[in-house]
Amino acid sequence: MSQPPPEPRGLPRFLPASLRNRIAPLLAAPGFSNTLWLFGDRLLRMGVGLVVGVWVARYLGPEGYGLLSFAGSYVMLFSALALFGLESLVVRELVTRPDQREAILGTTCLIRCAAGLAAYLLALPLLLLIRPGDSAALLLTALLGSSLLFQSLEVIDLWFQSKVRSRFSVCARSVAFLLSSGAKLALVLSKASLTAIAVATAAEALLTGLGLIVAYRMAGGSLRAWRWDRGQFSRLVTGAVPMLLSGVVLMIYLRVDQVMLGALADAGQVGQYAAAVRIAELWYFVPAAIVSSVFPDLVRVREQDPVLFQDKLQRLYNLLAFLGYAVALPVTLLAPWLVRLLFGPSYQPAAPLLAVLIWAGLFANITVVRNAHFIALEWGRSLLWATTAGAAANVLLNLLLIPRYGAMGAALATCLSYWIAAHGACYAVPALRPAAAMILRALLLPRWWRNHPVHGDS
Incomplete structure (x- = not known):
């Protein structure tokens, strides 16, 4: 007669035993x-x-x-x-x-x-x-x-x-x-x-x-x-x-918007934009934490079962896209109230900027998964290409849009360049188009809560 598994220690007894048995190995990892x-x-x-x-x-x-x-x-x-x-x-x-x-x-x-x-x-x-x-x-x-x-x-x-x-x-x-x-x-x-x-x-x-x-x-x-x-x-x-070049490109991609706005517009618009950015980027650490926790498993599965690797990757894309929508939709509606609550009436022009910038988070989520995807496959050059394309697009779009639309132009440039880096650049390289298809599927129908086969319809 088999003995029951030992009771996990250090966890509240009001939790179901099955849940405690799942959590215990994680705590001991x-x-x-x-x-x-x-x-x-x-x-x-x-x-x-x-x-x-x-x-x-x-x-x-x-x-x-x-x-x-x-x-x-x-x-x-x-x-x-x-x-x-x-x-x-x-x-x-x-x-x-x-x-x-x-x-x-x-x-x-x-x-x-x-x-x-x-x-x-x-x-x-x-x-x-x-x-x-x-x-x-x-x-x-x-x-x-x-x-x-x-x-x-x-x-x-x-x-x-x-x-x-x-x-x-x-x-x-x-x-x-x-x-x-x-x-x-x-x-x-x-x-x-x-x-x-x-x-x-x-x-x-x-x-x-x-x-x-x-x-x-x-x-x-x-x-x-x-x-x-x-x-x-x-x-x-x-x-x-190579890492230095990638880091420089990444910093241009992430921070050039406020610098160019400061060079092409007045300090007041930079302040409104910075207030919107502070709220929009508040939750950016969440996708990084999720992806870093599952990345070792992705690498392991990639070596053992390429089909399972693709399915897990698609579900991860779907999950991060779903989270992006779950944050962007309510913040878009609540942007005026959030800005007024946190920064006061003098920052009210930041509300429409926040309503636009919050959607950059959706593409930032996709970028985190895409980076893990390419690193797991050892596609370092493709990763550099996508980031460089996003940085170049950010600079060019800011030059085009800021003189015409001011801070809103910088917000639009950020969203568009984030999409280019995460998704659009993949269409320019034939080998990356399957990844682009996975990202498109996640953006259109992020069904993360159940298995979503990559091959064929579910």
Whole structure:
């Protein structure tokens, strides 16, 4: 007579036994607690960031908030250069060569120091070409751009990632984020200047770096042991170049809209647009969390059963499309109320922008799945092509639409370019047209709640 399975521990007894038996292996899975720490960090930033962002936006008004948002988005364009595309490469090196930790970390830190300085020195003169004579924008960019210089210390986070011990990084980042957020609230209450708020914003990068140093020492590491290694330098730089190019293209794709709006329109429109973007992008971490949780299973199934891989992939496309519609439809209807509730009457022109930008989230969801699709099939060139097409479309559409329609033109350009990157670019390459058909099926009929065969009608 077979024995019943042991009762799962640590779960409430009011849950059905079948559900507890399903959840227990997940809780015991390697890295699950690490994922919870990362998810908690994202929730903290989403909640506190929204509250603080709304306070700052209300205090500064559309013009001041627009100027701050423009400078922040402009600096973000150069963050890809400062990071130098080293993230995944360094984690891989630390996992495969743990005995060379000091050489890997030291070399990576120096590379990022040089890249961050180059990015900072490049950003300032280019801004003078974009907005000549705008001393306020130059000062804000100089302050916010200082974060590019401190990103070299975030190499410590890569070591924690390689050890699946992200709780140390999360704690350091969260403390820095809360201190910076508290400082901004205090400055708003004391009616401080826009420059002071920019200083508090920039201080987060420095505080994060200092927190990571403390966490690294608590974990037994020492920065004094780091060293430069020529072999590591050659290996890292050679491998990072394609990732660097992809990162630069991705940042252009994601942030060029506010930069171009700031260059082609007034700061007030940038502020209205930034307010709409803050609400529209509030839930973007959800699709990334869903896809990252199922990606290892997709890779495994792809090797074992290609037909099942296609079916699982179609259901994932359908699920993310369904979530996109589930968010976009109500937000479109509630946009005026949401903007008035969060940002106040002075930001009411942001409501129609939000009603348009929220639909970019549908295509952003599809893009997350499409990226996992291409990575699982090792289609790196196709992924770069689609992202580049989206970035080029974003720039061209902004140039065409912003002079005519202002902030609404930027919103329309964002939606169209997100669709091109997620779906439209796939039609230009014959090998990608089956993926385009899967995406079209998800967009037209996202039946995620039951099996949806890829081949033939259901």
